[in-house]
Amino acid sequence: MYLLITFLIFVITLFLLAVFRVSKRPFGVSWVTAALGSISILVSIFLWQMNLPYSPPAISWNPADVFHSPIAFQADTYSWLFSLSFGGLLCAVLLTSPIRTANGFQPSSWIASIGFTGLGILTVLAANPLTLALGWAAMDFAELINLFRLSDSPSASRSAISGFSFRITGTFLAIFAGVLMIPTGQENSFQVGSSSLIALLFLFSAGLRLGVIPLHITLRTDPGQRRGFGTIIRLITAASSMILIVRIAETTLSQSLVFWLVPFVAATGIFSAWNWLTISGELQARPFFIIAVGALSIGASIGGNALGSAVWGVTLVLYGGISFLYSAHKTNLSVLLAATSILLIGLPFTFSASAWIGTLPLSVLYTPLFILTALLVILGFVRHLFEHGEIDWQQLPVWAQSVYPIGLFLLPSLAVVMSVWGWEGSQAFGNLFVSIASLVIFMGIGFLAWKGRVVLNSIINIKIDPFSSLFFKFTDAIGTSFQQLAEVLVALFKTLSNLLEGDGGLLWTMVFIILILLSVRGS
Amino acid sequence: MNAPLLWFILPIVVAGGLFLIQNDKSVSILAGFFSLILFSVAAFLPPDTPFTILTVAFKFEPTLQFFGRVFSLTHSDKIPLMYVYGFGSFWFFCTLAYNNSRKAVIISLAILGIMIGAIAVEPFLYSAILLEIAALIAIPFLVREGQTFGRGLVRFLINQTLGLPFILLAGFLLSGVEAGPDDLAIVLQAMLMLGLGFAFLLSVFPFYTWAPMLSEEIEPYKLAFILLTFPLISLLIGLDFIDKYAWLRSSEILFNLLQVVGLILILSASIWAAFQNHLGRIFAFSLVSSTGYALIALSSSDHILGLESFFLLILPNLVTFGLWSYSITLLDEKTNGLWKEDIRGAAYKYPYISAGIAFSGLTVAGIPLLAMFPIKVAIWGTLAVEQTTSSTLYGLAFIGFFIASARSFSAMLATNTFTGWKSNETQNQKTIILLLVVLLILLGLFPSLFKPSLDLIIEMFPNLAQLN
Secondary structure (H helix, E strand, O other): OHHHHHHHHHHHHHHHHHHHHHOOOOHHHHHHHHHHHHHHHHHHHHHHHHHOOEOOOOEOOOOOOOOOOOEOEOEOHHHHHHHHHHHHHHHHHHHHHHHOOOOOOOHHHHHHHHHHHHHHHHHHOEOOHHHHHHHHHHHHHHHHHHHHHHOOOHHHHHHHHHHHHHHHHHHHHHHHHHHHHHHHOOOOOOOOOOOHHHHHHHHHHHHHHHOOOOOOOOOOOOOOOOOOHHHHHHHHHHHHHHHHHHHOOOOOOOHHHHHHHHHHHHHHHHHHHHHHHHOOOHHHHHHHHHHHHHHHHHHHHHOOOHHHHHHHHHHHHHHHHHHHHOOOOOHHHHHHHHHHHHHHOOOOOOHHHHHHOOOOOOHHHHHHHHHHHHHHHHHHHHHHHOOOOOOOHHHOOHHHHHHHHHHHHHHHHHHHHHHHHOOOOOOOOOOHHHHHHHHHHHHHHHHHHHHOHHHHHHHHOOOOOHHHOHHHHHHHHHHHHHHHHHHHHHHHHHHHHHHHHOOOHHHHHHHHHHHHHHHHHHO | OEHHHHHHHHHHHHHHHHOOOOOHHHHHHHHHHHHHHHHHHHHHOOOOOOEEEOOEEEOOEOEEEEOOEEEEOOHHHHHHHHHHHHHHHHHHHHHHHOOOOHHHHHHHHHHHHHHHHHHHEEOOHHHHHHHHHHHHHHHHHOOOOOOOOOHHHHHHHHHHHHHHHHHHHHHHHHHHHHHOOOOHHHHHHHHHHHHHHHHHHHOOOOOOOHHHHHHHHOOHHHHHHHHHHHHHHHHHHHHHHHHHOHHHHOOHHHHHHHHHHHHHHHHHHHHHHHOOOEHHHHHHHHHHHHHHHHHHHHOOOOHHHHHHHHHHHHHHHHHHHHHHHHHHHHHHHHHOOOEOOOOOOHHHHOHHHHHHHHHHHHHHOOOOOOOHHHHHHHHHHHHHHHOHHHHHHHHHHHHHHHHHHHHHHHHHHOOOOOOOOOOOOOHHHHHHHHHHHHHHHHHHHOOOOOOOOHHHHHHHOHHHHHOO
C-alpha cells in the first residue's frame, strides 16, 4: 500500500512537471512542485516501515512454463534503507538546485532526476535476479543516453561505451547466476544456498558494475551536469549494484575463494580511498570514492554482515551526496558538515556501528586494512569540504542561502533517523575495538588539523594525477594488450573465413561435417 | 473461394501484375497493402473455417489440386500465414525508404507465395522442390543493380540446391521405413539424409558461409528477407515432418542432435560475429544464429514448451532484424560501404540510424529490456534444467554478440573530425526507427504480446504436443 503511494507520487510529480514544461510555466512553479514531490516521496518511503517486509503481487510473463521467473519486488529492511537514502538524495539535489543556475534553471534535469530515482528504487526493490537485471539495464541505458547527450569528443563517447560494456557484463553474470538457480528452484529469490559458484557470479557481477572486481575506472573524464543529475546517476547506479552484495551477504563462500578475494578487495579499497583523499576536487575524485565505499561494502558482505554492507551502500549515497552537492562553500557550513562524519566511524548506537559486526577471515590482518580504508574515505570527505567551492556564497540570493543548507543537512539527518528508527536492533553497540581505534585516529587527525593547520593544508594541496600512477599504467597496458589480442583474433577469423568462403570452401565444409559427425558419434 | 488459391497462387499472380507498374514506391505500397490484406484475412477469416458475411455463409476451401499435387491449407496453418504475410507487409512498407527496390518487392512477393505453397503441398517432398524454385527466383533479386553474379550468390544457390537431393532421397527411404520401422539401418539412413537435407536448407554450421559472403554483395534488407523466410519455412516444414512420423518424433537422438546443432550454430556465429570488421557480416552472422536459437528451443524434452518457445522467438526476430536491416541499409546507402573504415563517425551524422543498429545488435545479444531477452533467457533456463554444460555454452554466445555489437558501435563513434551530433535522417526514417525501438522495448517487457495461442500451436503439431 505505502509502496503504491510512493510510486503514485512519483508518477503525479513527473506528470505535473511534464505539463508545466509543455505549458511553459515559470521555473519557480516547477521547482516548488519538484521539491514538494520529492519531500512527499521521502516521507512516503519512511512510512514503508509500518508494513515491512512486504511483497506486492508479482507480474508473471505468460506462459508461466516458458518463463521461469516473474517480475517481483520486495520491500524489506535493506531495500527500505537504500530507498530512503535515494529519496533523501533526490530531495537534497532538488533543494540545492537553485544554486546551480549557471546554465539557467533546468526543469528537464529535475524530471530526469525524479525519474531516475524512481528507477533506482524499483531496482533495489527487486526480489529476484531477473527483476534486478531489468532495473540495472534500464539505468544503464539511461546513463548511456545521458553520456552521449553530454559527450563533447569521440573519446568521451567511446569511454561511455566501455563503461556500459563493463556494467552489462556485470548484469550478464547476474543473469547467468539466476539461470543456474533455476534447477535448484530458488530463481525467484536471492537464496544462493550452498552454491559457491552462484555466489561468486553474483559477487563478480556487483564488483564489475562497481569497478571493484577487478579495479577499473572507465569514465576518467566525467562530462557536464556533474553535480545534480550527475550525482544522482553516479550514486544511485552504484548503490543499486550494492543491493546484490547485501542480498548475498549471508552466503558462505568457499574459504579458498575468500582467501584470494579479500586481499584484492582490501587493496582496491585502500588504493581508491587514498586517491579519493589526495586528488584535488571531489568530482575528479568521485570514481575513487565509489570504488572505495564499494570495497568496504563487499568486505562487509564477505564477512557475512548484510547490514554492514547495506550501511556502506547508504553511506555512499548520503555522504557522497553531501560531498558532490556541496558546491557553494562556507567555512561554518563546512565545519558543521565535517562534524557529521563522526557518524561514520562506527561509534556505538550510530548507524555505522553495524558496519563492523561481521567476521572476516584472517580478521587480525584484514580488519585493520578495511578500517584504514574507511578512515581515508572519511578524511577525504572532510578534505573536500574545505576545498575552494565552485560558487561564491555571497552571490547567492537569500532564499537560496536558506534552502541550500537544508538540502545538505537533510542527508546526515537521515543517517541519524536511520540509527534511531532504522531497523530491529539498529541501535547496535557495534565492534568496540573498531570504534575505539577509529575514534583515536580520527581525534588524532582532528587535533593535528586544529593545532597544525599545515598538516591539513599540505594534504589539501596535494596534486596527484592518479591515472599517471603505476597501477593505471599497468591497467592501460592490459587494455592495449586486449586491443592487440582482438586485432590478432580479427586476423585469425579473417583467415578462417577466407578458408571457408574461398574456392575450396565447400571441401572444407565437408571436412567440418565429418569432424562434427565423428565427435557426435564419439560422445 | 479456395485457400491455397488465395494465399499461394494469387500472390504470384499479383507479383506478375506488379511488373507492369514502373514506379518503385507504388509497387512497394501496393505489395504492402496486398500482404496486409492477406495477413488480415488469415487472422480473421482463416482457411477451412466457416464464417458469415451479411447473412451469407462462407468458407475458404482447404484444398487445391494443381499439377496432380494437393495443396492444403487448413485452420492450423493460420499462424504461418499470419507470420509470412505480416512480415511481408512490414518489409514491403520498409522498402519505401530504399532506392531501386521495385524488382526486389515484386520477386519477394512471389517468393512469399511459393513459401506458402511449400507449406501447403502434399506429399512433403515437393516442399523441397518449391523451396528450390523460390531460391532460383530469388537470383535476380540478389544481384545488385548494375553488378554481376557474386560468389556469395553462387554459394547460396549451391547450398539450397544440395539440400534438394537429400530431401528427395530421404523421402524415398521413408517409404522403406514405413514398411519396416524396425529396420534400424534404413531408419538411420533416412535420418542422415533428412538431417543433411535440412542442414543445407536451414543453413546450419558450416553451411552458412554464403550468408556473410552475400552480405558484402547485396543490400542488407535483401539478405534479411532471405534469411528470415527460408529458414523459418524450412523449420516449419521440418516440424511438420517430425510431427507426422512417429519413429522420428519419438527419437531421443533427434532432439539431442537439434540441441547440439543449435549450440554449434549460435556459438560459431557469435564468435565469428565478434571479430568482424564489416557491419553487414555481423548482421549476417546474427541472422543465421536465429535458426540456432529456434533449434535449441525445439530440442526441449517438453515438446509443448519447446514449441511455445519457438513461436515466441519469431516475432522478436522479425522486429529486431527488421529494424537492423532497415537501419543498416540506410547506412549503406549513405556511407557507400559497411566496412569499419566506411562507417567511422557515422554515429554523429546519423544518430538515429546508428541507434537502430545499436539497439538491434544489443537485442540479438539478449540485453535485458529488449525484445529477445525474455525468450532467450527462458530457453537458457530450460537448458540449465536439462544440461548444465550446454547452458554454459549457450551463455557464451551472448558475450560474442555483445562484443560484436559494442565493436560496431565503437567503430561508428570513432572519428578524427568531431563536429558534434547532427541528425541527417529524414523525419520518416527517424519515426520508423523510433517506433521499432519502442516495439523492441515493449516486446522486452511484455514478451507474450502477440503470442499465438497454445491451442493453435497444438492444432498445428498435434502428435508432437501429445508426446508430452
